Amino acid sequence: MVSDPVIEARNLSRSFDGHLVLDQVSFSIQSGEIFGFLGPNGAGKTTTMRLLLGLIRPDRGEATVFGVSLAEHDRERRRVGVLLEQNGMTDRLSAERNLRYYAGLYSVPNPAQRVEEVLSLVGLLDRRSDLVGTFSTGMRRSLGLARAILHHPAVLFLDEPTSGLDPGAQQRVRELIRTLSVEESMTVFLNSHHLDEVERVCSRVAILQDQRIRAIDTVEGIRRGHQQRVFLIVLSRREQTVAAVEVLRTCPGVVEARLEEDGMMHVTLQGTSGSAGLLGCLVHAGIQVEEGYFKRESLEDAYLAVTGGDKT
Numbered sequence: 426m427v428s429d430p431v432i433e434a435r436n437l438s439r440s441f442d443g444h445l446v447l448d449q450v451s452f453s454i455q456s457g458e459i460f461g462f463l464g465p466n467g468a469g470k471t472t473t474m475r476l477l478l479g480l481i482r483p484d485r486g487e488a489t490v491f492g493v494s495l496a497e498h499d500r501e502r503r504r505v506g507v508l509l510e511q512n513g514m515t516d517r518l519s520a521e522r523n524l525r526y527y528a529g530l531y532s533v534p535n536p537a538q539r540v541e542e543v544l545s546l547v548g549l550l551d552r553r554s555d556l557v558g559t560f561s562t563g564m565r566r567s568l569g570l571a572r573a574i575l576h577h578p579a580v581l582f583l584d585e586p587t588s589g590l591d592p593g594a595q596q597r598v599r600e601l602i603r604t605l606s607v608e609e610s611m612t613v614f615l616n617s618h619h620l621d622e623v624e625r626v627c628s629r630v631a632i633l634q635d636q637r638i639r640a641i642d643t644v645e646g647i648r649r650g651h652q653q654r655v656f657l658i659v660l661s662r663r664e665q666t667v668a669a670v671e672v673l674r675t676c677p678g679v680v681e682a683r684l685e686e687d688g689m690m691h692v693t694l695q696g697t698s699g700s701a702g703l704l705g706c707l708v709h710a711g712i713q714v715e716e717g718y719f720k721r722e723s724l725e726d727a728y729l730a731v732t733g734g735d736k737t
């Protein structure tokens with residue numbers, strides 16, 4: 426049985442100053458999913474998140490969480506945790522005092538214990554008494570995450586949660602997101618520029634570009650569906666390289682064949698073309714192949730194929 430989505434965008438459109446940013450964007454996210462939202466700079470990822478949070482209104486369409494607009498439903502809004510760029514902390518209070526304030530707002534039970542717990546989860550327990558004004562960008566980000574999860578929200582919206590964090594802190598945040606999803610069944614909406622992060626953490630991914638969703642699928646589905654396959658060949662005799670390139674370019678299904686700096690022939694194949702034909706062509710031409718295998722594609726390769734090389 427398919428349950429109602431926890432987060433839903435239905436034909437969302439939004440312009441700023443006459444400039445169209447989102448055009449009929451639709452997706453739905455089920456309970457417990459970790460949903461990665463990707464796209465180049467300025468594609469409208471944060472705008473989508475702000476629409477879902479009810480912070481801004483769509484021109485057309487609907488953005489709902491738990492089936493309602495958060496702009497109008499306070500009870501549902503209190504079941505959501507948010508990490509946006511501005512984290513709303515007071516510089517002249519300590520990390521602990523800041524979180525105690527929010528624990529009061531959300532009527533968190535056992536606030537002292539819970540504040541300690543979340544500070545420990547984000548690696549800031551030993552800095553709890555320091556003024557937030559003395560914190561680095563990365564530490565502020567981690568503190569923002571601590572605040573976002575303080576009240577055990579059912580849904581967590583994270584805008585670039587690891588930006589400005591050192592590799593150790595990035596790793597801790599990724600593990601925390603996975604743990605929250607598994608142990609607290611939290612549904613997570615994650616805007617990120619880190620494709621490897623999305624690949625490791627998310628169950629499903631959407632790619633937003635030029636106002637629209639260009640791809641939406643599981644990470645594996647995106648990888649498989651949006652890439653050209655590359656077959657790598659190592660020749661037994663390097664002096665046959667030029668001849669091998671010539672032969673490969675005439676083989677059926679080959680889009681491109683070239684020798685790369687790694688010393689291997691990279692052969693780009695159309696759609697589902699296999700490798701047997703290629704190897705047959707080479708053998709027939711008297712070229713000796715030492716080994717050949719398909720290159721493992723990453724989400725980054727698929728992302729670049731979908732966006733036409735537009736980097737995040």
Ligand SMILES: Nc1ncnc2c1ncn2[C@@H]1O[C@H](COP(=O)(O)OP(=O)(O)OP(=O)(O)O)[C@@H](O)[C@H]1O
Binds near residue numbers: 441446467470473
């Ligand atoms: N309040 C606003 N007023 C005017 N323009 C806005 C406003 N908010 C967003 N925009 C514009 O909308 C577009 C999308 O911005 P948004 O921040 O949603 O992109 P993004 O995908 O999150 O980008 P990035 O990856 O760089 O954070 C940009 O061109 C931005 O300038």
